[in-house]
Amino acid sequence: MNSIKVIKVGGKVIDDDQKLDTFLEAFMSITGPKVLVHGGGSVASVLGERLGIKPNLMDGRRITDAETLEVITMVYGGLVNKKIVAKLQSLGGNALGLSGADLNIISAKKRDPEPIDFGWVGDVEQVNSQWFLKLLGEGVIPVLAPLTHDGSGHMLNTNADTIASSVASALSSDLETELILCFEQAGVMNGEKLITEMNLLLYRHLKGTGIVTDGMIPKIEVGFQALKNGAKKVSIRHYEDVAKPDSGTVFISN
Amino acid sequence: MNSIKVIKVGGKVIDDDQKLDTFLEAFMSITGPKVLVHGGGSVASVLGERLGIKPNLMDGRRITDAETLEVITMVYGGLVNKKIVAKLQSLGGNALGLSGADLNIISAKKRDPEPIDFGWVGDVEQVNSQWFLKLLGEGVIPVLAPLTHDGSGHMLNTNADTIASSVASALSSDLETELILCFEQAGVMNGEKLITEMNLLLYRHLKGTGIVTDGMIPKIEVGFQALKNGAKKVSIRHYEDVAKPDSGTVFISN
Numbered sequence: 001m002n003s004i005k006v007i008k009v010g011g012k013v014i015d016d017d018q019k020l021d022t023f024l025e026a027f028m029s030i031t032g033p034k035v036l037v038h039g040g041g042s043v044a045s046v047l048g049e050r051l052g053i054k055p056n057l058m059d060g061r062r063i064t065d066a067e068t069l070e071v072i073t074m075v076y077g078g079l080v081n082k083k084i085v086a087k088l089q090s091l092g093g094n095a096l097g098l099s100g101a102d103l104n105i106i107s108a109k110k111r112d113p114e115p116i117d118f119g120w121v122g123d124v125e126q127v128n129s130q131w132f133l134k135l136l137g138e139g140v141i142p143v144l145a146p147l148t149h150d151g152s153g154h155m156l157n158t159n160a161d162t163i164a165s166s167v168a169s170a171l172s173s174d175l176e177t178e179l180i181l182c183f184e185q186a187g188v189m190n191g192e193k194l195i196t197e198m199n200l201l202l203y204r205h206l207k208g209t210g211i212v213t214d215g216m217i218p219k220i221e222v223g224f225q226a227l228k229n230g231a232k233k234v235s236i237r238h239y240e241d242v243a244k245p246d247s248g249t250v251f252i253s254n
Numbered sequence: 255m256n257s258i259k260v261i262k263v264g265g266k267v268i269d270d271d272q273k274l275d276t277f278l279e280a281f282m283s284i285t286g287p288k289v290l291v292h293g294g295g296s297v298a299s300v301l302g303e304r305l306g307i308k309p310n311l312m313d314g315r316r317i318t319d320a321e322t323l324e325v326i327t328m329v330y331g332g333l334v335n336k337k338i339v340a341k342l343q344s345l346g347g348n349a350l351g352l353s354g355a356d357l358n359i360i361s362a363k364k365r366d367p368e369p370i371d372f373g374w375v376g377d378v379e380q381v382n383s384q385w386f387l388k389l390l391g392e393g394v395i396p397v398l399a400p401l402t403h404d405g406s407g408h409m410l411n412t413n414a415d416t417i418a419s420s421v422a423s424a425l426s427s428d429l430e431t432e433l434i435l436c437f438e439q440a441g442v443m444n445g446e447k448l449i450t451e452m453n454l455l456l457y458r459h460l461k462g463t464g465i466v467t468d469g470m471i472p473k474i475e476v477g478f479q480a481l482k483n484g485a486k487k488v489s490i491r492h493y494e495d496v497a498k499p500d501s502g503t504v505f506i507s508n
Contacts, residue, residue, distance in 0.1 A: 047328075051304055070333060074301075078332020079324060082401065082409050086355040090407035096356045101340040103350050103394065134392070140357065147336065153344035155336050 001033055001137060003176040008164035010039025011183045013239045014080055023182065023239040024084065028091045030243045033136040033175075035167055036095075037144045038084055039160040044068075044075040064119035064157040073099075073155050076145040085143050095141045100148030101155060103131045106163065108148035108156050122148040122156025124163065127170035165222035172230030179226045181219055182239040187249030188212060188220065199252050200224060223251050255287055255391060257430040262418035264293025265437045267493045268334055277436065277493040278338065282345045284497045287390040287429075289421055290349075291398045292338055293414040298322075298329040318373035318411040327353075327409050330399040339397050349395045354402030355409060357385045360417065362402035362410050376402040376410025378417065381424035419476035426484030433480045435473055436493040441503035442466060442474065453506045454478060477505050 007027060013019045027036065045055045048071045056063040064072065081097040088095035100106030100122075108122030135142055144167070146160035161181060168179035188195045190211050195202075203220055206212045212220060223234045237248025261281060267273045281290065299309045302325045310317040318326065335351040342349035354360030354376075362376030389396055398421070400414035415435060422433040442449045444465050449456075457474055460466045466474060477488045491502025 047305075051301075073336050074328035074332040076332070077336045078328040078330070082327050082331045082353050082355060085353070086403045086409050087407045089355050089358050089403060090405060094357060097351075097353070099336050099339070099351070101336060101343050101349070101351075103348060104343050138388070149340045149343060151344060153341045155340050 001133075001175065003032060003178070004136065004171050005030060005032065005034045005178045005180060006037065006164050006168040006171065007034060007180045007182060007242060008037040008039070008160055009182045009239055009242075010160050011041065013182070013184060014039055014041030015043060019184075019239065020084070021087065023242060024087050024091060026240060026242045028088065028093055035132070035136075035142045035144065036084070036088075037146070037160050037164040037167065038076075038080060039146055040072065040076045040080060043080065044072050047071055047075055058116060058118070063117075064121050066120065069120040069155060069157060072157050073147060077147050077155075081143060081145045088141060088143065093141045094139055095143045096135060097143045097145065099145050099155065100158070100163075104128055104149075104151070105131050105142075106144075106148045106158075106166070107151050108158055110150055110154070110156060120154065120156055122150060122158045124148060124158060124166040127166050129170045129174060132167070132171060133174060159218070161219050161222045165226040168226040168231045168234075169229030172226075172232075177226075177231045178233040179223065179231045179235075180242060181223060181236045182242050183236070184239065186238050186241075187236050187247075188216060195249050197252055198223075198249050199254060227251050227253050255387075255429065257286060257432070258390065258425050259284060259286070259288045259432045259434060260291065260418050260422040260425065261288060261434045261436060261496060262291040262293070262414055263436045263493055263496075264414050265295065267436070267438060268293055268295030269297060273438075273493065274338070275341065277496060278341050278345060280494060280496045282342065282347055289386070289390075289396045289398065290338070290342075291400070291414050291418040291421065292330075292334060293400055294326065294330045294334060297334060298326050301325055301329055312370060312372070317371075318375050320374065323374040323409060323411060326411050327401060331401050331409075335397060335399045342395060342397065347395045348393055349397045350389060351397045351399065353399050353409065354412070354417075358382055358403075358405070359385050359396075360398075360402045360412075360420070361405050362412055364404055364408070364410060374408065374410055376404060376412045378402060378412060378420040381420050383424045383428060386421070386425060387428060413472070415473050415476045419480040422480040422485045422488075423483035426480075426486075431480075431485045432487040433477065433485050433489075434496060435477060435490045436496050437490070438493065440492050440495075441490050441501075442470060449503050451506055452477075452503050453508060481505050481507050
């Protein structure tokens, strides 16, 4: 084993069983060691609303109070994670669902409540590469929910793109690592047109001119972070193209 | 590694954070390889009710329709499982939360809808001993939620006592196995008095005279099943006494 693909899927793909099946079948067509990181889709917000908990967002990020953390732990760590694991098993992949607490595989620090108290949100501190390497060496497909833990008995809510980037970064010390962020668009878009290559200079320009906004900004930033930390390839692509090399927006470091 | 303890905890211990902490601290004082199987407590029923899903029980067993399966997968596989895993990690135990789908560690068959259609309920078909042995050999504490899968992409609801008994039975081929079923009572009771030893003849008498009833019957039966399948020791005891040898009701085969 000398290479690894870290693949993240999120957004509406998680909410739609048919899209999720299409994605997982394409994902399984990728040969070699791979890690899957999934987001939560809108299931947690929908369930929270049914339970009378209003989603509380700040700059596109959820404020995670204790009740919201329970909903997220249920939905991300239980419902979504097990649905994906059971489906991958049925497709012949030896999937293992993990939160950061399992095997202490990703520990995090609860975010400082100043200037904004995001609640039970964790910033990744350490990725346990040794366990990833052991599992991958046994042919296991780790399936990570966007949940970490603080080592003191608390689960923490952590963005799935960030988890994917952190895992890709950590594994880059030992393996040739590729990070693929999948969603419902063809990649980073300039209106209707796909941007096929992205470097920092272009990103700053696109951000400055308002062509990339909102949810796309943190996604691109974690992509560059992984590249800086040693990932050999980073791209943002359509979930149906997960197995299609060099599709979508490919990050280049110069 | 030549011995293993398979420990099940359920009932009100799951619902009460203080009781759960007491149990988990006692559990961690047990040296050597161990597996923890947890029930779901009443959290799933409470959540189901908040969502307008009424619990549907037949002979003490839940009828698992598709919506109930989603709630159970969330609560057992997400909320309860991750709470236990995070707490064990904080106590220095390298816990790994698992449903039957993870690593294909317990596969099951959806129960025949005749004579009673229990819905998405699974009867254990195969326990993947090899993965248990690998994990235990690495010092991991497997923490099993009462969920299995059918290998075709569906999660299934499976009784936690049954899972504990099946795991103990399967591991008996390779290891000297002890099964400990923990709950809020001192053991099998005859009114106020603890029954310290139980064999089949006594059990039949107690069942015939109505001294053991309801939820206790399947618990005792899976205990005898494990003994028959090669478990060296089986007992039913108070959760606070989990680490106390020969406490509670000890099963004897003659």
